[in-house]
Amino acid sequence: MYFSSVLWLQALWASLTWAMQHYPSEYGHYDVCKSLVRSDEGIVWEYMACQPESTDMTKYLKVRLDPPDSTCGESPEKFCAMGNPYMCNNECDASTPELAHPTDLMFDFEGRNPSTFWQSITWKNYPRPLQVNITLSWNKTIELTDNIAITFESGRPEKMILEKSLDYGRTWQPYQFYAADCLDAFRMEPKSVKDLSHHTVLDIICTEEYSTGYAAHAKTISFEIKDRFAIFAGPRLHNMASLYSQLDTTKNLRDFFTVTDLRIRLLRPATGATFVDEQNLARYFYAISDIKIHGRCKCNLHANTCVFDNNKLSCECEHNTTGPDCGRCRKNYQGRPWSPGSYLTIPKGTANICTPSISSIGIAPKSPLPSVSSGLTANHKRECHCNIYGSAHDRCKDTGWCECKEGATGPKCDDCLRGYFWHRGCQPNVCDNELQRCQNGGICHRNMRCECAAPYTGILCEKLKCEKESGGCGTRNGQGAVSRSQGLALTALLGALLLTAF
Template sequence: LIHLSVLFQPLLTLWTAWGHYDVCKSQIYTEEGLAWDYMACQPEATDMTKYLRVALDPPNITCGDPPETYCALENPYMCNNECDASTEELAHPPELMFDFEGRNPTTFWQSTSWKKYPKPLQVNITLSWNKTIELTDDIVLTFESGRPEQMVLEKSLDYGQTWTPYQFYATDCLDAFTMEPKTVNDLTQRTLLDIICTEDYSRGYVWKNDKTVRFEIKDRFALFAGPRLHNMASLYGQLDTTKNLRDFFTITDLRIRLLKPATGATTVDENNLSRYFYAISDIKVQGRCKCNLHANSCVFDKGKLGCECEHNTTGPDCSRCKRHYHGRAWSVGSYLPIPKGTANICNFGSSNDYLLSLFWCMSHITENQKCDYCLCRERDPITLKSLGKYYLFQDFTSATRVCDNAMLRCQNGGTCHHHQRCHCSPGFTGVLCERARCQGPGECDDQLCITCFLLLPICPRCGL
């Protein structure tokens, strides 16, 4: 007997990954023959700090130029920490906020002290992706210094042109931001999008387990999906129908506004300003490329993220239909119904689009096209003589790629030939080796079948 947990494990895995739809399409057999079954899909969640650019304002706020000695916050007479940008072991540049954790000694970015920067010690740290991304887990900042007494986390959805607050942080929310202190536990489904000020993360001294500042994403998911995220269908339904909710978890940029460093007291010790500074050892941002449920992979090429679009869509976020695929208006994919969702693919437009694309496919495709749906045969555009190569029909506008046997999906043991067609096992024929080979002479010729397909809408003799 098979235990029920084995049967339901794929669904449990889907839920715990909070919506990792990893397949965009699969081939199925229908009454009309081989066809595509399309599904909503999205890239897997990953560590998004690998792909960001960081900028500091003011730009000269990092310590070490000139070298500087720091005192401990809890002991103003313990001043043996040095920052020197010209010495690798003593430098604390911004990239150390995103390097591998677990090194000894700990690596971190550090600002100049209040002594070297006598104005209010304020720093903006901007994280930019040049791509729309969706957050899937808590944003976590780990401070090597005391946690800031005042801080704001902000987001942008338009590549840094405009900013809106995500959350305020302070030791005293009323005094700092004229806001009543709240926690994420005070939120409800109706108030999930409220911007709150919390005092949970702003104690000044650094204790052993007291270094992090969070923006709680999963606790907000739990308002719809339950405390263990067991009811993902409820969350998916809300994300499908409430644009403001989708946008709340979507960003192009994050900005950390450090407004007041930890002082550990109600007043600033003007005689020991070297005690006050910011230092961050780690920033975690977990998320995925936003591809509007039209891609299951996102590539980082030439310093830029981009979705590898399916469903006849295109663009950095798969947010428009390909040329000739405007048979219906573009639409975002849907998470529902679980577990495959709805792809909302872009379809061929008019019959003119179809004929133009067919002619293009027959005469202009180059070598090494991605083997995926081989139904087109290249022909000379003047003589219509076959040039002996089979090519992809459905995705004919995609970039050239190396022929991949796994993507051609040749049937019945067939393999992908370097001329972009299936090499069939004995006894089978057809572009995808999907048909048994004809036994009688003249009963059905494979080349004739292809000719029928290209020139006639129906070819009963060939079973197309």
């Protein structure tokens, strides 16, 4: 009886092991980081790459407005109805819950219904610009997995920028520009994501697709993550293996979809007309009923679970790794340099586990110097010659390693991780010709700045210069003709003069 039970359990375990190996979950998400398999050495652990499942990331963010008093209702004010901009008897009042429009209504469950929304103050200070920055922070690196969608209840802005940060809001990079007239607003030719290719997938574009005025059926502005995925995986994302292969082998492609913060810069509200109606400025404001952001914690393919505890996201690291992003080996597991997991070989991936240090398994290194396990003297520990710019301290930790500052790596913290360059320590790249490429023929100089071709300017040479002596740059040929909005205004004025004349 005993032996038959053992045989039955062994058979059951073999079946489960086979099932785990042959029925993995969808490409890119691994439910487990290891499984027991039979080998010549008996039953052993087989490690594989893993990552958390994609989820709604708005549940974990913090929102901040700049200027902080941009939400309507601190002083009760009237505003015009969404469908009828001349019916201006609606009221915003922060002291009355039914009339308040705070920022959390951009993310509440009822926000899927446009009856609840955040709303800004009106454009009562026209002609001063009505500009609001909405900063979304996770205090954690996350990887975007689906389109960002922002639903407006006020008409979509005529001018807006979506920006990203990879260093918790210290520096910002443009993700995409939005305008009713890209050339007039940002000195950029309008493009669509569908215009991008394998070689230009990281380009920063300005699109005119989402910046119309009042339109009941057109409320959403998107940042098209899936369309960029489709460049590698096909129109219906049917070839995800190709995408994951590119993410593994194309330097910095994954970093393009990685953020710690997002910032929505609202620069000009929808006017719905050629001229701003100065007699009805309560028509103009921003209102957002919903923001959708799907992604996952970045765990470097070393964790399949990300927990939210004490208002903070963190990876539950496997493979003998540790840190918020599983970005380093655990103590006594530094037998080889840390490396992120790999999507290859698909579908299980390669774990790249951290191995035990020589000292932790009791084998002394072939060197006349004492090993860490044999007990470094205090002099040998506080004397590792840690780089003063790259290290948090000038002496070693108890492990015999230097404690590196953000972006630094190496035994003495004198080298930089990808995405950083050395300048009295490791500084985030402004440009590197791959992750943040200089646009319009610009050349990246020492990762610190883009040297732009003559007609262009901006951090990444993304804008055309306006030179007075050339008559401005309001047209695509730079010859000083009027912009689209100016052209409409002149046409209307000419029509009025002709009617007067006749």
